[in-house]
Structure formats: C-alpha cells, structure tokens
Amino acid sequence: MSNPFFINSGPFKISEILETLKIESEFDENRIVIDIKDLYNAKKDCITFFHLKKYNEIVKKTEASYCITTKNLKDYLPKNCTAIIVENVLIATSIVTQKFYPNSIEDEYDRTAININDTSFKDIVNAGKNVLVGNNVKIGKNCLIGHNSIIERNVQIGNNCKIGSNTILRNSVIKDNVTILDNCVIGKKGFGFFPSQSKNLRYPHKGIVIINENSEIGCGSTIDRGSLSNTEIGKNTFLDNQIHIAHNVKIGENTILAGQVGIAGSTIIGNNVKIGGQAGISGHLRIGNNVEIGGGSGVIKDIPDNAKVMGYPAKSIREFLKDNR
Amino acid sequence: MSNPFFINSGPFKISEILETLKIESEFDENRIVIDIKDLYNAKKDCITFFHLKKYNEIVKKTEASYCITTKNLKDYLPKNCTAIIVENVLIATSIVTQKFYPNSIEDEYDRTAININDTSFKDIVNAGKNVLVGNNVKIGKNCLIGHNSIIERNVQIGNNCKIGSNTILRNSVIKDNVTILDNCVIGKKGFGFFPSQSKNLRYPHKGIVIINENSEIGCGSTIDRGSLSNTEIGKNTFLDNQIHIAHNVKIGENTILAGQVGIAGSTIIGNNVKIGGQAGISGHLRIGNNVEIGGGSGVIKDIPDNAKVMGYPAKSIREFLKDNR
Amino acid sequence: MSNPFFINSGPFKISEILETLKIESEFDENRIVIDIKDLYNAKKDCITFFHLKKYNEIVKKTEASYCITTKNLKDYLPKNCTAIIVENVLIATSIVTQKFYPNSIEDEYDRTAININDTSFKDIVNAGKNVLVGNNVKIGKNCLIGHNSIIERNVQIGNNCKIGSNTILRNSVIKDNVTILDNCVIGKKGFGFFPSQSKNLRYPHKGIVIINENSEIGCGSTIDRGSLSNTEIGKNTFLDNQIHIAHNVKIGENTILAGQVGIAGSTIIGNNVKIGGQAGISGHLRIGNNVEIGGGSGVIKDIPDNAKVMGYPAKSIREFLKDNR
Numbered sequence: 001m002s003n004p005f006f007i008n009s010g011p012f013k014i015s016e017i018l019e020t021l022k023i024e025s026e027f028d029e030n031r032i033v034i035d036i037k038d039l040y041n042a043k044k045d046c047i048t049f050f051h052l053k054k055y056n057e058i059v060k061k062t063e064a065s066y067c068i069t070t071k072n073l074k075d076y077l078p079k080n081c082t083a084i085i086v087e088n089v090l091i092a093t094s095i096v097t098q099k100f101y102p103n104s105i106e107d108e109y110d111r112t113a114i115n116i117n118d119t120s121f122k123d124i125v126n127a128g129k130n131v132l133v134g135n136n137v138k139i140g141k142n143c144l145i146g147h148n149s150i151i152e153r154n155v156q157i158g159n160n161c162k163i164g165s166n167t168i169l170r171n172s173v174i175k176d177n178v179t180i181l182d183n184c185v186i187g188k189k190g191f192g193f194f195p196s197q198s199k200n201l202r203y204p205h206k207g208i209v210i211i212n213e214n215s216e217i218g219c220g221s222t223i224d225r226g227s228l229s230n231t232e233i234g235k236n237t238f239l240d241n242q243i244h245i246a247h248n249v250k251i252g253e254n255t256i257l258a259g260q261v262g263i264a265g266s267t268i269i270g271n272n273v274k275i276g277g278q279a280g281i282s283g284h285l286r287i288g289n290n291v292e293i294g295g296g297s298g299v300i301k302d303i304p305d306n307a308k309v310m311g312y313p314a315k316s317i318r319e320f321l322k323d324n325r
Numbered sequence: 326m327s328n329p330f331f332i333n334s335g336p337f338k339i340s341e342i343l344e345t346l347k348i349e350s351e352f353d354e355n356r357i358v359i360d361i362k363d364l365y366n367a368k369k370d371c372i373t374f375f376h377l378k379k380y381n382e383i384v385k386k387t388e389a390s391y392c393i394t395t396k397n398l399k400d401y402l403p404k405n406c407t408a409i410i411v412e413n414v415l416i417a418t419s420i421v422t423q424k425f426y427p428n429s430i431e432d433e434y435d436r437t438a439i440n441i442n443d444t445s446f447k448d449i450v451n452a453g454k455n456v457l458v459g460n461n462v463k464i465g466k467n468c469l470i471g472h473n474s475i476i477e478r479n480v481q482i483g484n485n486c487k488i489g490s491n492t493i494l495r496n497s498v499i500k501d502n503v504t505i506l507d508n509c510v511i512g513k514k515g516f517g518f519f520p521s522q523s524k525n526l527r528y529p530h531k532g533i534v535i536i537n538e539n540s541e542i543g544c545g546s547t548i549d550r551g552s553l554s555n556t557e558i559g560k561n562t563f564l565d566n567q568i569h570i571a572h573n574v575k576i577g578e579n580t581i582l583a584g585q586v587g588i589a590g591s592t593i594i595g596n597n598v599k600i601g602g603q604a605g606i607s608g609h610l611r612i613g614n615n616v617e618i619g620g621g622s623g624v625i626k627d628i629p630d631n632a633k634v635m636g637y638p639a640k641s642i643r644e645f646l647k648d649n650r
Numbered sequence: 651m652s653n654p655f656f657i658n659s660g661p662f663k664i665s666e667i668l669e670t671l672k673i674e675s676e677f678d679e680n681r682i683v684i685d686i687k688d689l690y691n692a693k694k695d696c697i698t699f700f701h702l703k704k705y706n707e708i709v710k711k712t713e714a715s716y717c718i719t720t721k722n723l724k725d726y727l728p729k730n731c732t733a734i735i736v737e738n739v740l741i742a743t744s745i746v747t748q749k750f751y752p753n754s755i756e757d758e759y760d761r762t763a764i765n766i767n768d769t770s771f772k773d774i775v776n777a778g779k780n781v782l783v784g785n786n787v788k789i790g791k792n793c794l795i796g797h798n799s800i801i802e803r804n805v806q807i808g809n810n811c812k813i814g815s816n817t818i819l820r821n822s823v824i825k826d827n828v829t830i831l832d833n834c835v836i837g838k839k840g841f842g843f844f845p846s847q848s849k850n851l852r853y854p855h856k857g858i859v860i861i862n863e864n865s866e867i868g869c870g871s872t873i874d875r876g877s878l879s880n881t882e883i884g885k886n887t888f889l890d891n892q893i894h895i896a897h898n899v900k901i902g903e904n905t906i907l908a909g910q911v912g913i914a915g916s917t918i919i920g921n922n923v924k925i926g927g928q929a930g931i932s933g934h935l936r937i938g939n940n941v942e943i944g945g946g947s948g949v950i951k952d953i954p955d956n957a958k959v960m961g962y963p964a965k966s967i968r969e970f971l972k973d974n975r
Binding site: 113130148150185191193222246313315 | 829946
C-alpha cells in the first residue's frame with residue numbers, strides 16, 4: 001500500500017541526502033533516491049536503514065539501493081545496496097525521513113476540520129452532534145459517527161463502519177464493517193524520539209494505521225501510527241477497552257486482546273492469538289499464530305506458534321502453574 | 326430490580342424458542358417462557374443457562390423452568406427445571422437472549438440525544454456547555470453535569486450527583502450522591518462474543534450498570550454493562566482513575582480500587598476490600614470481604630474473607646514478602 | 651512557588667485551629683498561623699503534619715511553628731516546632747486544610763468556562779472548535795488548543811504550547827514548549843480520602859500540577875494535583891499514552907515513561923530515568939537519578955541512583971534475568 005496521506009517531497013539526489021547528513025560522498029552523486037522505507041518495503045532506488053543485528057536475515061533480501069547503517073553492520077548488506085555509514089542510525093534515519101516527509105513530526109490539531117453538516121458528508125453519513133471532519137477524508141456507505149467525534153484529515157473509512165462518540169481519528173485507513181467505540185485516539189504519532197538533555201528530538205511518523213475488515217476497538221484505546229512502516233490490525237480482530245498499541249505494531253487476523261493490554265513498538269503478532277487482560281508485550285518481538293498469553297503476563301521474548309504462555313517473564317503456562325502451585 | 330431499559334419482546338412459547346435453536350421438542354410445546362435470566366435471578370417460567378460445573382451449588386437452587394445446558398451437566402439441575410441440551414451453551418444462550426432482547430447487541434451512538442437546553446431538564450439540572458440527553462432519562466435534584474458529557478438513553482440519575490466533563494453514560498442507574506469524574510464511559514456493551522474465523526458473533530448485553538449511593542468513579546474509567554445479569558458498584562465504593570470494570574462484575578460496599586486496576590468479567594468482590602494500583606483480577610472469581618490485594622497483583626483464584634494477598638499469581642502477602650526478601 | 655490558585659482563608663489564631671480540632675489548648679492562644687504546608691515547605695508561623703516515621707530526617711529540619719502529629723512521633727520535632735497531638739494525623743490535617751482552603755475538596759465542572767471565541771484569547775490563541783476557557787486563565791504566545799478542549803479556571807499556559815483535542819486542564823501551570831496530547835485530564839483532585847463506613851471523607855487538594863518546559867504528555871493520561879504539595883513533571887520529560895500520575899508525585903528532568911505506566915502518590919523520581927511500559931511504582935518511594943526500570947516491573951521500595959531494575963517486586967535486572975533464565 002503506497003502512503004495515501006504523507007506527501008513525499010522527493011525524489012532527491014543521493015548527494016543532497018548525504019549533504020543533509022553532513023557525510024562526504026564517495027559514490028555517484030547524481031543517482032536519484034525516490035523514497036525512504038523500512039527493510040521489508042524498500043524497493044530499488046529507495047533508501048532504508050538497518051540498526052539491529054537481529055534483522056540480519058531481512059537485510060539480506062532488501063531491494064533498497066541505499067541503507068543507513070553502522071560500520072559494524074555494513075557487511076550484512078546485499079550487493080545491490082550501498083551502505084551509508086553513520087554514528088547513530090536512528091538519528092540519521094530521522095533526518096532523512098524529515099527531508100522526505102516534513103509534515104510527519106508533529107500532531108497539531110487539524111485546523112481544516114469543520115462541522116460535518118457543512119460538508120458533503122451531511123447526506124451520506126449518519127452523524128451525531130458536533131462531529132468534525134477534516135480535509136482528505138473519505139467515508140463509505142452506511143456509516144455511523146457518534147457525538148463530538150473528530151475525523152481529522154487523512155482518513156479513509158469503508159462501508160458499514162460504526163465510530164463511537166468522543167473519538168479522534170487521523171492518518172488512518174478503516175476498512176469495511178469496523179467498529180471503533182468511544183473515547184479512542186487512532187493514528188496519532190508514536191512515542192519515538194531521541195533523548196537529548198535539553199530537548200528531545202522527535203522522529204517523523206509517516207506510517208499510518210490500518211484497521212482491517214470486521215474488527216472492533218474498545219473504549220479509551222489508543223493506536224499510534226507507524227514511523228516508517230504502518231501500524232496494522234488484522235481482519236476480525238477484537239480489542240477490549242483501554243488498550244494501547246504502539247507504533248509499527250502488526251496484529252494478525254481473528255485475534256483477541258482483553259482489557260488494558262499494551263503492545264510496545266514494532267512487535268508483530270500472528271493470527272488467532274488470545275491475549276488476557278493487562279498483559280504487556282515488549283517491543284520488536286514476534287508472537288506466532290494460535291498463541292495464548294495469560295492475563296497479566298509480561299512477554300519479553302519471541303513466542304512460537306501454538307504456545308500457551310503466562311507469567312512475568314512469560315513462560316509455558318504448564319511451567320507457570322507448576323512453579324506457582 | 327427488573328430491567329428498566331431493555332424491552333422484553335416475549336413471552337414466547339417454549340416451542341418457538343426450541344425452533345430458534347433448531348432443537349426438536351420432546352415436551353409440552355405450549356408452555357410459556359416469560360424471560361431469560363441468570364441462575365441467581367431466574368424465576369418460574371424463565372429460561373436460564375448453566376455452562377460451568379463450578380456453578381453446581383447455585384444451579385441446585387434455581388427457580389427457572391428451563392435451563393440451556395449440556396449433556397454432561399444436565400444431572401445437576403433440580404426437578405423443577407427442564408434441561409435443554411445443546412452443543413454450545415453460550416451460543417444457544419446468546420441466540421435466545423437476542424430473541425427476547427433484540428436491541429441489546431450493538432451500541433450505536435444515541436440518535437435521540439439532544440442538547441439539554443432543548444429539554445425539560447434545562448431548569449432542574451446544572452449543566453455545562455454542549456451537554457446532550459437522550460430518551461428515557463431521569464435526573465434527580467441538585468445534580469451537576471460537566472461540559473460535553475452525553476447522557477444517552479436509558480439512564481437514571483439520583484439526587485446530588487456530580488458528573489464530570491466528556492463523560493458518556495448509557496443503560497445505567499446512578500443512585501444518590503454519586504460522583505463520576507471526567508472522560509468515563511459507563512454502560513457500554515461488554516467484551517462478549519463467540520470467536521469465529523470470518524466474523525465474530527457478538528452476544529447480547531441486556532444487563533445494566535448500577536452505581537450505588539455515595540460512590541465515586543475516577544477519570545478515564547470504563548464500566549461495561551452486564552450480559553444477562555447487571556454490573557454493580559456498591560455503596561460508598563471509590564474507584565481511582567483509568568480503571569476497567571468488565572461485564573457482570575459486582576463490587577461490594579466501602580471498597581477502594583486504586584488507579585489502573587482491571588476486573589475481568591463476572592467476578593464478585595466483597596465489602597471493605599482494598600485493591601492496590603494496577604492489580605488485575607481474572608474473570609469468574611469470588612473475592613471475600615475485608616480482603617487486601619497489593620498493587621500490581623494478578624489474582625487468578627478465589628480469595629477468602631480477610632486475606633491479604635500480593636504477587637502474580639497473588640498469594641498471602643506474608644509469603645510474597647518472604648519469597649522476595 | 652506560592653499557590654496561585656487556591657485562596658488562603660487564613661490567617662487564623664492557633665486557638666481557632668485547636669478549637670476546630672476539638673483540642674484543649676495548652677499554649678499561647680493568640681499566636682497567628684498563616685498557612686498549612688508539608689514538612690519541606692512549611693516556614694515560620696505555618697502549621698505542618700508528620701505521620702510516618704520514615705520522614706524523621708525531614709521533620710528535624712522543618713521551619714514550621716506547629717506540627718500535627720501523634721504522641722509516639724512528637725519527640726522527633728525540632729525545638730522551634732510545637733506538637734499538636736491527635737489520634738489520626740491525616741484526618742486532623744484534612745480538617746485544618748479545609749479551614750484554610752475550603753474550595754479545594756470537590757472538582758465540580760467549571761461553570762465559569764465559556765467559548766474561547768467569546769474571550770480576549772480569541773485573537774492570541776490558535777484554537778479549534780468548541781474550546782472553553784474559565785476564569786483566571788493565562789495563555790502565552792503561539793499556542794494551539796485542539797477541538798473540544800476545556801481550559802478550566804486556574805490554569806497558566808506558557809508560550810509555544812500545544813494542547814490536543816478533548817483534553818481538560820485545571821489548577822495547573824504549563825511552562826513553555828509543552829505538548830499535551832488528546833483526551834488527557836490534568837489537575838483534578840487526587841484519590842485521597844479517609845475511608846468511613848457510611849461516607850468516605852475526602853481530604854482537600856490545594857496543590858497544583860506543574861509541567862515544566864519542553865515536556866510532552868501522551869493521549870489519555872491523567873495527572874492529579876497534589877494535596878498539600880504539588881505534582882510536578884520536570885523539564886524535557888516525556889510521557890507516553892495512558893499514564894497515570896497520582897497526587898504529590900514529582901518527576902525529574904529528561905525522564906521517559908512508556909505507555910500505561912502508573913505512579914502512586916507522593917513518590918519522587920529523579921532525572922534521566924527510563925521507565926518501561928506498564929511498570930508501576932508504589933507510593934511514598936524515592937527513585938534516584940539515571941535509574942532504568944524494565945517494562946512491567948512493580949517497584950515497591952526505593953531505588954538508588956544508576957540502578958537498573960526489573961521484575962515484581964523489582965530487583966536488579968541482572969538478578970531478574972538470571973532467576974528467569
């Protein structure tokens with residue numbers, strides 16, 4: 001899916017990008033770079049980044065033409081991909097992303113939003129009182145939007161969707177038959193920045209939130225949009241109340257998350273997974289298909305398909321119950 | 326308390342109910358069934374359900390005339406109660422509940438809600454800006470309702486209540502002297518459905534939320550209404566911020582829940598209980614009177630009266646502290 | 651910082667205060683008491699309170715002229731400070747605070763709030779739709795306030811601040827360059843009261859919330875104001891979504907709290923601290939500088955500078971990982 005919301009200011013010559021990074025060029029200065037993407041999604045003529053050795057299997061297959069990385073990691077790159085060596089990969093990636101997507105850093109309230117009754121949606125959407133809609137919004141047939149909700153700019157809503165009251169959407173694609181209950185915030189920038197003593201440096205969030213068909217999001221939940229990749233909720237996946245989904249998380253289909261669950265950034269969760277209330281999952285993990293995670297668990301490592309785990313740190317539920325007899 | 330909000334479409338002949346369940350009738354087809362209720366509340370001529378062996382003491386005393394159950398469990402039923410044998414008790418119960426209460430499945434935003442200044446409450450309620458009120462609402466004397474709050478249809482508020490701003494109430498009975506702070510959602514449908522690969526099947530929530538006298542609910546809390554029984558908060562019970570109370574939970578009097586606590590469905594909590602911050606309690610448990618549960622605990626089994634517990638899984642606090650010296 | 655919001659009804663003669671407490675006076679009845687403050691902040695002619703032996707080092711240095719305490723603790727007081735002996739220190743403190751600050755107990759919605767377009771802020775603040783502003787509010791240059799947000803009375807906002815949508819502020823001082831995202835409630839009364847069988851007794855919250863320069867508060871967070879002292883977030887400290895900060899908490903500079911963290915009352919957290927998602931910290935603790943607390947941890951004792959901890963209860967991260975290999 002190409003990015004429907006954040007407009008690419010590129011392409012740029014690689015020499016321009018290197019100049020932004022204050023790196024002296026050693027290679028063909030006129031080659032064009034069309035976009036910045038993560039390792040999975042980068043194509044020829046894109047620039048990507050590689051900062052953790054654990055992604056070494058993925059980097060081998062990247063189609064990117066350039067990769068921001070470190071001296072120590074550069075030898076993992078495939079031949080098609082030229083290394084751009086920096087001290088701090090994430091800061092350099094942030095600077096380049098900002099060059100391509102200057103509007104993806106801050107979430108100022110949407111000044112384009114106006115009352116839905118003053119828009120062409122008036123006749124096709126069944127909306128409550130005081131509903132606001134911003135620019136670049138599409139809404140399908142047979143949708144409900146509750147009182148005081150704000151559909152900020154850059155939102156696509158499919159058919160037969162039900163949005164509750166006091167809910168805020170931005171930078172999101174909502175597919176058909178999705179229900180989002182009251183008091184949610186979907187699509188805000190993720191919690192990503194580089195700590196700095198005087199003033200932390202926020203990095204851009206040009207990813208979006210995608211919520212697929214038939215899913216339901218409970219009251220008071222927050223789903224942050226991705227930084228370079230998207231945050232995505234699979235089909236027919238149900239989230240209970242007060243859940244927090246961080247940036248870049250991907251959750252599969254037919255998955256169930258009970259109340260107050262939290263998923264940290266960039267974690268990938270499979271299909272048919274059940275996660276009990278208040279469980280937390282650390283960032284950058286992979287949770288397989290058909291996994292069951294007990295309520296209150298703290299998951300700090302990958303979980304293979306079909307495993308049932310519980311505890312903090314989470315272990316096999318059999319072991320957990322045995323240890324706590 | 327008879328259900329003040331969800332209108333019973335019955336009575337039905339038992340033969341009609343069996344037909345809905347696609348069960349061939351073996352008994353008097355013309356007998357009338359007046360309502361569907363849980364084991365505790367079902368009276369003569371009601372239908373109830375029994376799906377977990379742990380409720381075997383309760384089922385013995387049920388006054389219901391019919392009970393949806395399984396082959397394995399049917400022998401626990403008392404003589405007055407005819408078993409209706411099904412494969413999956415909860416799905417069958419859902420189907421029958423939907424027959425009696427067809428409007429209890431989805432929480433669409435309340436289209437009957439209008440500005441309080443356009444209602445007769447204008448002169449008796451001290452309301453902020455942009456307050457909405459739906460049909461079938463009662464509000465007592467000397468109440469305050471903060472800005473942007475929505476009192477949806479099917480709400481009764483007693484005297485001297487204080488409702489904060491940005492709060493949503495529906496399908497709830499709020500007794501005298503209750504305080505509900507900002508950004509809460511009280512009375513939405515619970516997180517109850519039957520997982521199914523293509524499209525989960527939501528079951529009806531015809532229960533309500535009851536908040537008894539002198540209680541207080543903190544900011545950003547969610548209290549879901551019950552499925553067949555009610556969700557109830559006892560007198561003079563105080564909840565801190567960001568608490569989640571699931572469907573069918575019952576909390577006693579003079580109980581205190583600190584911030585971010587979560588209580589899973591159908592759990593019953595006694596009087597004079599103290600629950601520390603971020604503690605979680607699994608579903609279908611019984612927590613006695615005068616219990617103290619330490620902050621961060623994960624309770625996964627019943628707790629007797631007067632116990633002090635802590636840990637995950639929660640155990641006696643003495644043992645917890647000894648084990649973690 | 652003197653209290654900018656809650657107006658002191660004093661001074662009172664000490665005899666008047668003793669009468670309120672129903673204590674027979676044994677000392678100079680005409681001496682004047684100008685204010686009630688905590689042990690740190692009380693000056694000459696103030697009254698303070700001392701209820702936990704763990705504060706014995708602090709009580710030695712208090713400048714207060716009077717101190718509400720118990721028979722057992724009175725010998726810790728310095729010579730300049732006269733003990734007022736009571737059965738229950740917190741109840742007596744509550745009664746005296748209420749005498750000085752009668753308006754600090756309940757958070758009724760702000761009836762002075764009106765649409766920002768009907769105020770003089772219209773031309774200097776970039777505000778969304780339906781923004782309300784109460785009495786005694788100051789807003790600096792170049793600020794944004796999102797749709798439906800409510801700046802209740804007693805708020806000071808510095809320059810270049812960004813307030814999201816659906817957010818409520820009261821009794822708070824927001825310094826320059828602060829970002830507060832959507833659906834937050836900042837400055838409500840804390841969860842402080844004396845349990846009582848028929849009707850809990852709320853104690854006053856005359857403290858405020860201070861959020862210092864360059865900080866950011868995530869969506870759906872709640873920060874309660876202090877009871878006698880203030881709740882304070884240091885400079886350049888970033889909070890993720892759905893965080894709860896209880897009354898009297900003080901967080902240092904350059905500190906990072908990930909999603910769903912909860913900090914119980916009166917805990918003090920240092921500078922450059924990192925707290926992982928869903929971690930909880932008990933009340934009345936001291937967390938040093940440069941501490942790292944792993945996600946999901948439950949901290950129940952003080953943590954010295956530079957420590958890295960994880961687990962429930964939290965211990966050294968090395969030990970935690972070893973124990974859970």
